[in-house]
Amino acid sequence: xxxxxxxxxxxxxxxxxxxxxxxxxxxxxxxxxxxxxxxxxxxxxxxxxxxxxxxxxxxxxxxxxxxxxxxxxxxxxxxxxxxxxxxxxxxxxxxxxxxxxxxxxxxxxxxx
Amino acid sequence: xxxxxxxxxxxxxxxxxxxxxxxxxxxxxxxxxxxxxxxxxxxxxxxxxxxxxxxxxxxxxxxxxxxxxxxxxxxxxxxxxxxxxxxxxxxxxxxxxxxxxxxxxxxxxxxx
Numbered sequence: 377x378x379x380x381x382x383x384x385x386x387x388x389x390x391x392x393x394x395x396x397x398x399x400x401x402x403x404x405x406x407x408x409x410x411x412x413x414x415x416x417x418x419x420x421x422x423x424x425x426x427x428x429x430x431x432x433x434x435x436x437x438x439x440x441x442x443x444x445x446x447x448x449x450x451x452x453x454x455x456x457x458x459x460x461x462x463x464x465x466x467x468x469x470x471x472x473x474x475x476x477x478x479x480x481x482x483x484x485x486x487x488x
Numbered sequence: 489x490x491x492x493x494x495x496x497x498x499x500x501x502x503x504x505x506x507x508x509x510x511x512x513x514x515x516x517x518x519x520x521x522x523x524x525x526x527x528x529x530x531x532x533x534x535x536x537x538x539x540x541x542x543x544x545x546x547x548x549x550x551x552x553x554x555x556x557x558x559x560x561x562x563x564x565x566x567x568x569x570x571x572x573x574x575x576x577x578x579x580x581x582x583x584x585x586x587x588x589x590x591x592x593x594x595x596x597x598x599x600x
Contacts, residue, residue: 417594420580
């Protein structure tokens with residue numbers, strides 16, 4: 377199963393871009409990278425996912441390196457409400473079934 | 489759409505009692521999962537289902553049973569509650585194998 381490595385914590389100034397890195401050097405060719413966040417003790421919230429190409433939606437952008445061994449989640453203009461734990465996940469697919477394995481994530485603190 | 493609904497939101501059990509955590513989704517999602525989250529930790533997968541009548545074990549299945557008789561419902565049963573099962577339980581669902589998960593708001597369980 378592909379594992380992910382993320383920094384434990386990061387700070388970002390309000391209004392600036394928040395760049396959250398993730399290492400997934402053992403990712404397989406057909407495995408997607410997903411990002412979720414969890415605010416306080418709420419249920420995790422899906423942000424974005426990608427396979428090879430960079431992706432963008434209304435919440436964030438996902439930049440995946442050409443060798444797919446790492447990725448970066450970008451929140452273009454961080455606000456105080458973006459303070460949360462961010463999880464980078466590689467979807468594992470043993471035996472044709474699919475499940476997520478969560479790590480401990482990056483605790484992002486947006487500073488006023 | 490209500491999304492993913494979990495009941496109850498809070499529960500206190502005595503050691504040895506049994507109970508069922510309910511999870512229902514109204515989005516016609518095929519994929520459903522149960523996770524537990526302990527203080528300061530990421531989410532750990534308990535059981536998951538890829539469709540009605542099909543379930544499989546995750547990382548920490550011991551002490552829990554699941555069934556999936558309908559697409560909408562995915563209840564989690566604690567057979568004989570133990571203090572080690574004190575945790576926050578999240579249910580999640582997704583439409584397909586690539587789509588992101590929608591999480592419920594969680595059930596906070598305390599076993600005394």
